Structures are given as structure tokens and as C-alpha cells.
Amino acid sequence: MRPTYTPAELPHRDEQIHQLARILAAPLRGETPSNIFIYGKTGTGKTATVKYVTKELEKVAERAPRRVEVVYINCELVNTQYRILATLATIFLEKMREKCGEPGLDLPEEVPMTGWPTDQVYKCFFRALDHDRQLAIIVLDEVDKLVLKSGDEVLYNLTRVNSDLKNAKISIVGISNDLNFMNYLDPRVRSSLSEEELVFPPYNALQLRDILDKRAVMSFAVGALEGGVISLCAAHAAREHGDARRALDLLRVAGEIAEREGANTVSVEHVRQAYQKIEQDKTLEVIRTLPTQSKLVLYSVILLDERRERKIITGDVYNVYRTLCRQSSLDILTQRRVSDLINELDMMGIINARIISKGRYGRTKEIVLNVQPLQARAAIQVEYPDVDVATLPRQLTLA
DNA sequence: AATCCACAGGAAGCCCGGGAAC
DNA sequence: GTTCCCGGGCTTCCTGTGGATT
Numbered sequence: 001m002r003p004t005y006t007p008a009e010l011p012h013r014d015e016q017i018h019q020l021a022r023i024l025a026a027p028l029r030g031e032t033p034s035n036i037f038i039y040g041k042t043g044t045g046k047t048a049t050v051k052y053v054t055k056e057l058e059k060v061a062e063r064a065p066r067r068v069e070v071v072y073i074n075c076e077l078v079n080t081q082y083r084i085l086a087t088l089a090t091i092f093l094e095k096m097r098e099k100c101g102e103p104g105l106d107l108p109e110e111v112p113m114t115g116w117p118t119d120q121v122y123k124c125f126f127r128a129l130d131h132d133r134q135l136a137i138i139v140l141d142e143v144d145k146l147v148l149k150s151g152d153e154v155l156y157n158l159t160r161v162n163s164d165l166k167n168a169k170i171s172i173v174g175i176s177n178d179l180n181f182m183n184y185l186d187p188r189v190r191s192s193l194s195e196e197e198l199v200f201p202p203y204n205a206l207q208l209r210d211i212l213d214k215r216a217v218m219s220f221a222v223g224a225l226e227g228g229v230i231s232l233c234a235a236h237a238a239r240e241h242g243d244a245r246r247a248l249d250l251l252r253v254a255g256e257i258a259e260r261e262g263a264n265t266v267s268v269e270h271v272r273q274a275y276q277k278i279e280q281d282k283t284l285e286v287i288r289t290l291p292t293q294s295k296l297v298l299y300s301v302i303l304l305d306e307r308r309e310r311k312i313i314t315g316d317v318y319n320v321y322r323t324l325c326r327q328s329s330l331d332i333l334t335q336r337r338v339s340d341l342i343n344e345l346d347m348m349g350i351i352n353a354r355i356i357s358k359g360r361y362g363r364t365k366e367i368v369l370n371v372q373p374l375q376a377r378a379a380i381q382v383e384y385p386d387v388d389v390a391t392l393p394r395q396l397t398l399a
Numbered sequence: 400a401a402t403c404c405a406c407a408g409g410a411a412g413c414c415c416g417g418g419a420a421c
Numbered sequence: 422g423t424t425c426c427c428g429g430g431c432t433t434c435c436t437g438t439g440g441a442t443t
Binding site for chain 3: 355
């Protein structure tokens with residue numbers, strides 16, 4: 001049930017599988033497939049489908065007139081022009097050596113992951129590739145991350161390389177969950193990258209149910225899931241733009257909770273708890289990665305919240321914040337800035353802040369903590385970057 | 400009706416780090 | 422390497438404001 005698992009069958013993706021297969025089957029007829037651009041929100045099965053189809057393709061590729069090589073690159077990890085080319089060059093050098101044994105001509109043993117001029121790496125890749133009559137299908141997953149980080153130069157080069165190759169051909173499969181990024185591309189790159197386009201619509205609740213059903217059969221004992229459990233998971237995920245990964249996470253966590261409790265079956269209540277746990281883990285992660293000053297502001301709110309004396313208002317928060325700063329010898333920001341930080345925390349849903357007027361006694365913001373104080377506190381103190389945790393007061397001793 | 404509190408939040412500008420251009 | 426530019430974080434200064442109190 002983990003997100004890393006690639007299932008052997010993909011329910012409700014038949015159409016996409018067919019389309020993709022139709023395009024990628026071109027090499028079996030001795031043709032070069034078009035470049036493909038695949039778009040869909042997270043958890044709609046893009047990566048799984050591509051992996052599935054390319055695997056099938058490799059199985060039948062022996063019958064093809066030219067050799068087919070599929071290279072999968074996740075651009076979130078490999079996100080510069082150099083590293084993409086170096087990765088490709090390394091792979092094709094390796095394959096070339098496998099194929100014909102002798103180290104090719106004047107080509108080097110390997111490409112270092114850093115150091116060479118980019119055009120040398122490019123040439124190296126080019127020659128290793130062109131050395132054989134082959135078709136390289138290069139899958140660039142999360143290609144939007146690549147463009148965001150290093151621009152579209154790599155894509156431009158890769159889409160152009162075909163015209164220079166004598167023996168080999170390449171075709172590119174770009175996967176993205178951000179459609180907007182196409183606008184940042186050079187028009188030439190855009191049109192050649194999206195010779196074919198494939199859209200992965202989100203799953204609806206029914207389809208999610210189906211997917212969960214299939215996976216549940218593999219992961220849970222018969223009768224371990226009470227009625228309604230799967231429907232509830234599906235419903236939750238459908239509300240969050242049909243993310244199958246979400247749905248699976250939910251079911252998995254619900255199972256883990258049930259197991260820890262020693263329950264025999266997974267109940268609807270477990271799913272509810274799992275939902276809360278996942279949501280909470282998300283916010284705790286946000287808190288953990290907050291900048292120091294925001295953490296301090298939040299910590300002030302928590303301290304005030306624990307006192308439970310009166311409603312928390314901006315002025316009080318700022319006072320507490322100031323003492324905290326002094327105690328941990330940090331710079332004290334102005335109230336104006338802290339006011340903005342409070343707004344940011346509000347936007348993130350960690351706190352709720354609304355403007356109230358107390359008549360003669362002014363206009364201010366009333367702040368309500370939106371997370372468990374104890375856990376939030378723990379999240380703040382984990383990896384507290386600049387401040388010695390011990391110096392933070394456990395209790396508020398303020399007038 | 401006028402006053403006035405305790406801030407909200409807009410505007411302008413400073414400072415600094417990082418990336419692009421030279 | 423230097424210069425330039427940009428954006429984000431921050432400050433300073435400011436005007437605005439809902440409604441209890443006078």
C-alpha cells in the first residue's frame with residue numbers, strides 16, 4: 001500500500017494505457033514515436049501508467065526492428081541540464097559496453113557527475129547513443145521541476161538531437177502535474193514536446209473505491225475491513241481532487257491504527273482517526289519547517305493558550321514574543337512585522353485570527369490556536385535552529 | 400454625537416543574498 | 422570577478438476604524 005509500489009494492473013486507466021501504448025508501439029513498426037506530454041494532478045496514475053506501458057514495451061521489443069531502451073529520470077532529483085545529460089551519457093555508455101564489449105573508440109570509461117564542460121558531456125551522450133541502431137525513450141518525470149530550476153535549454157537540445165542522429169532516435173515522454181509550466185517554454189520546445197498530449201483526469205469516488213478494493217484484497221485479510229471503510233477513504237480522497245495516493249495512504253494508516261489497537265477489523269472510526277492523523281502530521285511538518293521568528297510567535301501563542309486566562313490578542317502575543325526574544329537573545333521584530341507573521345500563521349491554518357473590536361478598548365485580532373498545544377510545542381522544539389531549547393521558558397511568568 | 404483605544408494594514412524604502420549579465 | 426537587478430524580510434511612518442464609553 002506504499003506509494004512506491006507499482007501495481008500490476010491499473011483500473012480506470014485503460015484509455016490512457018491504450019493511447020500511450022498506441023504511440024509508443026511505433027518502434028515495433030520501425031517508426032519513431034512522437035514525443036509525448038503527459039499531464040495530470042498528483043495521484044492520478046501518470047507515473048504508474050508510464051512505467052507499466054514502457055515495461056510491457058520492453059517485453060515485446062525484441063521483435064522490433066531496432067532496439068528499444070527506456071530511460072526513466074525523475075527531474076525532481078536530477079534537475080539540471082548537466083546532470084540530465086551526465087545521467088543519460090552514463091546509462092548509454094554502460095549499455096554500449098554491455099552490447100559490444102570493447103570500450104568504444106575514443107569514448108571515456110564514464111562521465112563524472114561534475115566537472116566536465118556541458119557540451120563534452122552532450123557529445124559523449126550523443127555518440128554513445130548513436131553508436132547503435134536503437135530507439136531511446138526518455139521519460140522525464142516531474143519535468144516542470146526541471147524547467148523551473150534550469151530553464152528549457154535541456155529540453156530544447158533533446159528535442160533537436162534527432163535531426164543529428166544517424167542511427168539512433170530518441171523520443172521524449174514528459175510528465176508534469178503543472179499545466180501552466182508549458183507557458184514558460186520556448187514555443188518550439190512546446191510544440192515538439194507535445195506532439196502528442198495525454199491528460200489524466202482525477203479519479204472520482206467510485207473509481208477510487210475500485211482501486212482501493214483491488215489493493216485491499218492484496219493487503220488485508222478477508223473480512224478485515226468493515227463495511228463503509230473503503231467508501232469513506234474514497235470519499236475523502238475524492239474531495240481532495242481525486243488523489244489515489246491519498247486514498248491509499250488513508251487506508252494504510254487506518255490499518256496501522258487498527259493493528260496497533262489490537263482490533264480485529266478496521267472500522268470507520270479508524271479511518272476517521274487516520275484522516276486526523278494525516279492532517280495533523282501535515283501541519284506539524286509545516287510547523288517544524290517554519291522560520292525561527294514565526295516559531296517564536298507561534299510559541300508565544302501556545303504559552304498564552306496554555307494559560308487559558310483570556311482571549312489571546314495581538315498585543316499580548318507581542319509582549320510574550322518580546323520576552324522570548326530577549327531570553328534567547330534574538331532580534332526583536334516590530335509589531336508591524338509580527339502582525340504579518342500572525343497573518344501568515346493564520347493563512348497556514350495553524351491559528352485562527354479574526355479582527356474584533358472591543359469598543360473603547362480598541363480594535364485587535366483575536367487569536368485561537370488551531371493545533372494541539374503539546375504537539376505543536378514538540379514540533380517547535382525539534383530541531384530548533386538558532387535557540388537553545390533549554391532557554392525557552394516552560395511556563396509563562398509574565399505580568 | 401463625539402471621543403478614543405489598540406491595533407489593522409497600506410506605502411515607501413532599506414538591506415541583504417543570490418542569480419544573471421557583463 | 423564585478424556589477425546589476427530582483428525579491429523577500431524587515432522597519433518606519435502613516436492613516437483608518439468599530440464600537441464602548443463619555
